[in-house]
Amino acid sequence: MYNTRKQFLEKECELAVLPVGAVEQHGSHLPVGTDAIIAQEIAARLARRLNAYLLPCLSISSSIEHRESKGTVYLRSDTLALVIRDIAESLRYSGFRRLIVFTGHGGNWILKPTIRQMNRDYVERGLDMDVILIPSNISGARQGDILNHVQHDLHAGEKETSIMLHLCPEHVEPIVPATAHTTVPQDYMDYFDVIDITEDGYWGFPQEATADKGKQLLDLMEDRSIAYLEALEQERRRINALKTR
Numbered sequence: 001m002y003n004t005r006k007q008f009l010e011k012e013c014e015l016a017v018l019p020v021g022a023v024e025q026h027g028s029h030l031p032v033g034t035d036a037i038i039a040q041e042i043a044a045r046l047a048r049r050l051n052a053y054l055l056p057c058l059s060i061s062s063s064i065e066h067r068e069s070k071g072t073v074y075l076r077s078d079t080l081a082l083v084i085r086d087i088a089e090s091l092r093y094s095g096f097r098r099l100i101v102f103t104g105h106g107g108n109w110i111l112k113p114t115i116r117q118m119n120r121d122y123v124e125r126g127l128d129m130d131v132i133l134i135p136s137n138i139s140g141a142r143q144g145d146i147l148n149h150v151q152h153d154l155h156a157g158e159k160e161t162s163i164m165l166h167l168c169p170e171h172v173e174p175i176v177p178a179t180a181h182t183t184v185p186q187d188y189m190d191y192f193d194v195i196d197i198t199e200d201g202y203w204g205f206p207q208e209a210t211a212d213k214g215k216q217l218l219d220l221m222e223d224r225s226i227a228y229l230e231a232l233e234q235e236r237r238r239i240n241a242l243k244t245r
């Protein structure tokens with residue numbers, strides 16, 4: 001974001017990283033910008049590792065499932081799809097050839113089919129451009145080595161609270177204890193607002209969060225993202241080699 005026109009001209013850079021966050025309620029203990037703060041951190045780490053152009057976070061995304069809570073601001077999912085298309089298109093037009101999208105918000109489901117379609121559209125238009133999606137659950141099963149709860153810890157729970165305790169403890173407020181854990185299926189968010197199926201807007205186990213777990217989780221997310229990108233690149237080379245035979 002602080003690079004000048006001259007710096008872009010001098011530096012051969014064809015890779016950009018876009019963090020996508022959310023502005024949505026995260027209970028009484030975490031700020032509405034939690035997903036944006038986490039996405040920005042991971043994207044910054046990836047951009048550093050890959051020597052890529054780090055874009056400012058697209059903070060407002062698909063959070064309609066939290067709209068009953070004041071402070072939540074959201075785009076319709078179709079709007080988010082169009083925004084991602086425009087961002088990728090403007091990057092491609094000025095010379096970028098690859099865009100990595102890291103989403104810190106699990107509710108941005110629309111990104112997956114959108115990016116799947118975009119990559120096919122680029123092929124059909126004969127354009128040299130790829131868009132790669134890295135989801136917030138990239139840490140996968142290995143986060144079970146760090147967290148006490150890998151299941152039913154969906155929102156502002158042990159994972160996100162741990163990361164926030166590591167990144168910005170000054171923004172973590174006291175947790176309001178829940179009398180019972182939310183046990184309905186995750187896809188009930190398709191029908192109900194999160195504040196109607198939870199007691200304080202969080203869904204998980206924030207009481208078990210620690211800053212040390214947060215540090216370990218961020219390191220794991222960074223390493224898993226890099227491993228994913230390397231594996232993808234390897235597969236791309238293998239397929240291209242077969243095609244050019």
Ligand SMILES: [Zn+2]
Pocket residue numbers: 026034035104105155156160
């Ligand atoms: Zn979140």
